[in-house]
Amino acid sequence: MTDRLILHEDARSGNCYKIRLTAALLGLRLERRNYDIMRGETRTPAFRAGVNANGCIPVLEIGNRLLPESNAACWYLAEGSALIPADRFERADMLRWMFFEQYSHEPNIATLRFWLAFVGEANLSEYQRAQILPKRMAGEDALRLMNEHLATRDWFVGGAITLADIALYAYTHVAEAGAFRLDDYAHVCRWLDRVARLRSYVPMTA
DSSP: OOEEEEEEETTTHHHHHHHHHHHHHHTOOEEEEEEOGTTTSSSSSSHHHHHHHHOSOEEEEEEEEEEEEEEHHHHHTTTSSTTTTHHHHHHHHHHHHHHHHIIIIHHHHHHHIIIIIOOGGGSHHHHHHHHHHHHHHHHHHHHHHHHHHHTSSSSSSSSSSHHHHHHHHHHHHGGGTTTGGGGGOHHHHHHHHHHHSTTTTOOOOO
């Protein structure tokens, strides 16, 4: 890969961390540009005009092109590597888990982490407070499904780590910041340890 790669990110974001972890496992060098979402730095006219009109991070800058959305950026980096299965069904199954992460997992587990660990419960709106219990229940459902799936396998798809694992790892391993009890999910915990022991692993705080 010869294009210069720049990650526009907030380093505390699991969606941004997915891309950094993917790059690390592939031995790819990323330059990093940090924005503080708590200060609205991705909502400025300059950011919208020059990086992402949607006002969101992460955005992967590839040469002179910009690619928003974390899972799309991970796919771009990993295409042609062992992180994307060669088998057609396994590729589709990997995408299934990546869609699950964005639809059933991240909106609940990541949102509660953001609300409780960064915004603070006392600062939430009435609507947000009313959403805590439904999001907790949906997040527990997601973790329970993951735990059942991992009861008979080491990785989500096939016999080795894929983008499915990376996508789900990012916010699962910090779920306790959203008041989820990971110890209740023994198979998930063993999987989290398996990911963290990979040779080229980098922590979220790196």
